[in-house]
Amino acid sequence: MDADKIMDICVRRGFLWRSCEIYGGVGGFYDLGPLGVALERGIKDLWRELFVVQEGGYEIDTPTIMPEVVFVASGHVAKFHDPLTDCASCKKSFRADHIIEEAMGRNVEGLPTEELDALIADEGIVCPECGGALAPIRYFNLMFRTSIGSTSTGGATAYARPETAQGMFVAFNRIMRTMRPRLPFSIIQIGKAYRNEISPRQGLLRVREFTQMEAEVFLDGRNIGTHPRFDTVRDETLRLFPREEQLKQDGVIVEMPAGEAVDKGIIDNPYLGYYLTLSKFYLLAIGIPWEAIRFRQQLPDEKAHYSRDTWDVEIETSYGWVEIAGHAYRTDYDLTSHTRVSGKDLTVFLPYDEPKVEIVRKAVPDKGALGKQFKSAAKEALEFIKERNADLVKVKDDGKSLEAKIGDEMVDMVPFIEVREVEEKVAGEHIVPHVVEPSYGVGRILWCVLEHALKEEDDRTYLALAPHLAPISCGVFPLVNRDGLPELAKAIEKALRDAGIDVIYDAGGSIGRRYARCDEIGVPFGVTVDAQTLDDGTVTLRERDSKKQERVPVDDLPLVLGVLLAGEGDVEAGCGPCAGCE
């Protein structure tokens, strides 16, 4: 389907448009209009149903601005960058790997800057805008930087979060204390993320502000080979595009049950296999056709700094295959990094069936030395030694240091401990959970849903959205604007709204034009009030895709529409299980 055609409908009919239009728009920012908001709500609600209601995830909502230290720990300050090249003539900036890809038709994401510079030189690639020479590539950090507070020095450095994930990692302890979950469990967040993309492009596909739906699934890394519910999905077929196939000239998508892919080691572990399968269920439920879905394994150069194996979910569109979600096995990278930087214990205690007596090596504080050094802050130092006991033993063994912030000072704590072997009744052990992360982008999904829903027939254009996703559920039309029909139609509109059904009332133009307007924005059902309604209390109920029509008693409409919107019954077969069709 032609992307321009969809964008035209989106802008003309109120799904979305460029933000700040009256000032010429801002690259990479879009407003969602009333229809876009409603469609996005449906996309989010279905995802929430799967990940929160069915899977039992703990949904939270954390700020979009976070202090610098969070992103130092996560690695984003050091590594969240893209290669940028500037044109020496027109001074425009470009994402180097994208212009190479456009020139050579080859994905070069993740290659080191020297290799990208060499490709630009060897292939004679020039500025795509003016043909000027391109400067050597430099890295550009994608985070939007800001500051918190208003001190004379300008406040504390902070960033708009580039992913919702970090809010969940830093809230990990609080979830442990408040919800008392057992591994494996997931924390969920749906919210905005920000990336100062070098070259936003392709409508909603690469923007600077977007909504993510992310699940951080925490698990015992030693059990990565057994997911508690993997058996329920192991026979589900997946359309896989593994690394090996991508590296072949004529690589193909391989259809294979999730269980076989995991058993053969194509997918690293059953957790990834399980969540890829959920992704399949989700995409089919929002109307993406099976043959337009594939799961592509990231090549080693593409993987994020924290990931051991990553599978992207891609949907085929007029722009080619578009990544709408990533599934990364992040190991214990996140919690370990936040432990190191925050100094807080982010482990989970796993009790043994029976306590064990063990000889353990402990960091024992030298209380005298602590008192002398820290005076009233000695309690803080003791707390640190308790919390980081195992780490202190390790650094002492390795002859290294471990600094703590006690009072206002950073102090190496190793001189204040002694490592002793002590006999201890051990009730369990502390582990740092590993993480598997399904991460979805809502805007990209919304675009793909629209692309696959848009149908063109000889005389009409319509959006074949699943009824439960359609921004508006039903149109109500008086056939003519007289003889009491508008009053009757208004009463029907009110009854449907009272029943919780979204309605659009349209009394303008011919009935054909009104149907066409509703078809174009995906309204799945239309109710026409005509002269017969006055006689026998029935209306015409029309279904969008088939254009089939049936007479239905007015009083039954809320029930009939409720059934049809739930995807049960159909207009042609008698509107489902309603009394009027018996």
Ligand code: GAP
């Ligand atoms: N926490 C992991 C993470 O953020 P990602 O692959 O960078 O992983 C996840 O992003 C999803 O967010 C992508 O699959 C995509 O759908 C969406 N996304 C990322 N950058 C985007 C952008 N600039 N514009 C629109 N969506 C984007």
